[in-house]
Amino acid sequence: KKTIKMKYKQFDPLRLPNGEEKKTKYNTQSLELTRTKNYKVIGNEIAEKTWASTAVFSSIVVAFLVWMYYAYESYLDWEAGRIDKPTDTSIIKVGIPVFLTSIFIEKLAAIWMGEEGLRLNDATSSFSNGLFQQLFVILTRTFGKYIEIELITAIPYKWIYENYSICKLNGTFAFIMMVFARDLCYYWFHLAAHKIAWMWAIHGVHHEPNEFNFSVNISQGLLQRVSSVVFYAPLAFFFPPELFKLVFPMEKLFGFLTHTTLINKCKIPISWIFVTPSAHRGHHAGRPSKYLDKNYGEMFTIYDRLFGTFQEEYEPIVFGHINPIKSWDPVEAQLLGWKEIVRKAGTTKSWWRKFKCFWMPPGYNPIDESTFPTKDSHPYNAKKYDANMMDTPLTIYLVIHHVTLVGVGIFLLNTFKRFEGSFLLLIFTVLYIAYSLSSIGKVWDQHPSGRNYETVRLILLPPVLYMLLTRIYIPSESKQVLFLGISMLASLASLSFIHNYPHIHINYSSKKAKLRHRWIFDAGRAFTKQARSQLDEERA
Numbered sequence: 001k002k003t004i005k006m007k008y009k010q011f012d013p014l015r016l017p018n019g020e021e022k023k024t025k026y027n028t029q030s031l032e033l034t035r036t037k038n039y040k041v042i043g044n045e046i047a048e049k050t051w052a053s054t055a056v057f058s059s060i061v062v063a064f065l066v067w068m069y070y071a072y073e074s075y076l077d078w079e080a081g082r083i084d085k086p087t088d089t090s091i092i093k094v095g096i097p098v099f100l101t102s103i104f105i106e107k108l109a110a111i112w113m114g115e116e117g118l119r120l121n122d123a124t125s126s127f128s129n130g131l132f133q134q135l136f137v138i139l140t141r142t143f144g145k146y147i148e149i150e151l152i153t154a155i156p157y158k159w160i161y162e163n164y165s166i167c168k169l170n171g172t173f174a175f176i177m178m179v180f181a182r183d184l185c186y187y188w189f190h191l192a193a194h195k196i197a198w199m200w201a202i203h204g205v206h207h208e209p210n211e212f213n214f215s216v217n218i219s220q221g222l223l224q225r226v227s228s229v230v231f232y233a234p235l236a237f238f239f240p241p242e243l244f245k246l247v248f249p250m251e252k253l254f255g256f257l258t259h260t261t262l263i264n265k266c267k268i269p270i271s272w273i274f275v276t277p278s279a280h281r282g283h284h285a286g287r288p289s290k291y292l293d294k295n296y297g298e299m300f301t302i303y304d305r306l307f308g309t310f311q312e313e314y315e316p317i318v319f320g321h322i323n324p325i326k327s328w329d330p331v332e333a334q335l336l337g338w339k340e341i342v343r344k345a346g347t348t349k350s351w352w353r354k355f356k357c358f359w360m361p362p363g364y365n366p367i368d369e370s371t372f373p374t375k376d377s378h379p380y381n382a383k384k385y386d387a388n389m390m391d392t393p394l395t396i397y398l399v400i401h402h403v404t405l406v407g408v409g410i411f412l413l414n415t416f417k418r419f420e421g422s423f424l425l426l427i428f429t430v431l432y433i434a435y436s437l438s439s440i441g442k443v444w445d446q447h448p449s450g451r452n453y454e455t456v457r458l459i460l461l462p463p464v465l466y467m468l469l470t471r472i473y474i475p476s477e478s479k480q481v482l483f484l485g486i487s488m489l490a491s492l493a494s495l496s497f498i499h500n501y502p503h504i505h506i507n508y509s510s511k512k513a514k515l516r517h518r519w520i521f522d523a524g525r526a527f528t529k530q531a532r533s534q535l536d537e538e539r540a
Contacts, residue, residue: 006207053264060257061274064250069362071246072175078242079170086242089249091134092413098253103214109262110213121216121328121386121444124402128330128437129205130218132408135430137225138416142423146458152245156226160236169238178239178247180300182232186251187303189231190296200362202227203488208333210384217259222334255298259284265313275301278313287318287382289374318382322374326385329441331434337362397497398440405436408465425467432464433505443498451498458495462487 022402039306068231074087088094103118110117138155144151150158161168169177193203202221221227235244258280265271265278275297285291294311297304304310345354353366363372413428419426439453447453466484 036169050264051267054266054270057263057266057276058270061270064254064257068179068250071250072172072515075246076171086246089253091249091252092410095249095253095256096410096413097220099214102257106214106262113262115262118211118213119386120213120399122209122211123213124398124444125328125330125333126209126215126219127402127406127443129208129333130220131406131437132222132330132434133220133224134413135409135433136222138413139427139430140225142416142419142426146423150241152241153228153248155229155236157233157244158241160233161239161241162261164237166237168240170240174239174243175247176261178235178243179251181235182244182251183237183245183297183299184303185231185235186228186298187296187307189228190298191293191309191532193227194293194296195361196338196359197341197362197364198358199227200343204321204337204362205333207284207286207321208325208336210324212259212261212281212317212465214256214259216284217256217418218424219333251299255280255320258364270307271301273300273302275299279304280308281317281319282311282313284319285317286320286322287325287374288315290315291317292322292374318473320384324383324385327441329438329447331438332441393497394501395441398443398496401494402437402440405433405440409433429464429468432460443492454498455495458491458498461491 024471071087071089074083077083078086089337103123107117128179140151140154152158188530190203193199202223205221206216206219206224209219231491234242255275258275258277260277261281263277266276270276271279279295279297282291283295294309295301295304297311300312325333327333340362341357344356344364348354348357348366350366353369356369357364359364361371363374365372394419416426419532435453436457439450439457442450442453462484465487466480469483
């Protein structure tokens with residue numbers, strides 16, 4: 001067993017609210033970080049492997065495997081002609097209810113354990129990015145119907161299988177092979193997404209959150225499905241589309257369950273077979289550099305161990321990008337990687353090096369074709385973006401409107417087939433939801449233009465909802481008038497609030513005051529409510 005010895009002098013002193021400096025130190029056996037008196041925080045990032053964590057995660061794995069067995073039986077029944085189609089394991093039907101329930105349970109557990117858990121601003125940004133991706137999936141599937149080709153995760157899977165299949169596998173063998181083959185395809189896609197700059201610009205959205213909880217998994221790049229087409233398409237040469245549609249979302253759901261800090265390291269054998277939360281925490285590390293580009297598997301760790309990309313969790317982790325994102329606006333999150341590529345390409349006159357900026361790793365430096373150095377800081381001297389409202393009425397306003405938008409988005413995901421013949425209306429609705437999520441992100445950032453964005457959004461809200469719901473879902477004229485009246489009253493009330501409330505945008509007295517408001521110490525996984533309160537007081 002490896003022992004990590006770290007001395008307190010490696011860590012910067014922390015300045016407490018009373019102005020006193022306290023140093024941190026490690027107990028090299030339990031590897032728990034403690035702070036005295038005013039700043040008591042138990043880090044526990046790298047606790048020993050415990051049977052408790054192993055038991056909890058093993059229970060999750062067993063429940064998942066039972067569900068997979070049920071799906072397997074339904075697949076065999078479909079092959080035998082006893083049912084019309086296998087059981088529905090889609091993200092929309094199964095994933096979303098599991099996501100929401102798990103996030104709620106995780107938050108309750110964090111409160112019980114005295115940890116902060118998810119932050120509202122960080123979580124709403126993740127939900128916005130996830131909704132961006134799912135709405136784009138709706139557009140690709142609807143477009144596929146218009147060109148009369150069924151697109152499964154943006155792949156013309158059925159067309160390839162029916163016209164170019166090499167060997168049509170079926171039965172138990174096909175199901176087992178698909179489970180392992182799909183995760184192998186994901187492994188290579190995931191590795192490429194970290195090694196090729198334009199793919200990282202898409203996939204990097206998933207790594208932008210500075211936290212690590214279930215909501216992080218929801219944050220996805222808009223074009224992620226498109227960028228993975230070439231990696232999953234070979235499966236269509238062997239496996240039927242019904243099997244791919246069955247297994248793909250199941251393994252995505254397993255990946256969701258590994259995004260948590262509440263489960264510590266697990267013992268062998270489960271940690272040698274399955275991706276555990278500990279393994280995936282290492283993958284989401286922006287620092288220290290030893291964790292970069294490691295642990296690519298989604299369900300199994302066998303490929304990481306086989307190809308030498310596995311990294312055990314030993315040292316405290318700083319989650320997110322090497323250079324943290326500075327906004328809660330999902331549009332900014334989706335464009336961040338592309339902006340960085342364009343910025344780097346503009347630093348050189350060589351067209352060949354400009355081209356390489358898109359295809360080399362994200363750390364490529366086109367000026368001298370070297371690699372940018374990485375940082376090796378730790379959670380106790382790192383900072384993360386916050387821009388916390390510190391204002392209850394405005395937070396309530398944003399949460400209500402964000403939850404409403406997510407609800408409309410989920411409703412749209414479940415009923416988008418009703419838009420057949422109204423593709424332009426579907427596009428307009430998707431664009432309005434995307435604009436609205438961006439507007440809410442700007443208000444979270446307290447951006448100078450946030451009030452203007454919200455004004456336009458709220459003015460458009462009644463006609464958009466009326467056009468959407470009355471043309472597609474509400475045929476009764478009396479109910480249409482009632483709905484329009486309610487939406488107009490809600491819009492007017494919201495407009496009155498944002499134009500009369502003083503804290504939508506804060507004019508800071510200095511750049512230093514602005515930075516103090518927007519950035520907080522990471523403080524590690526165990527960022528307690530007590531520490532949060534003290535940091536807020538210090539910042540205020």
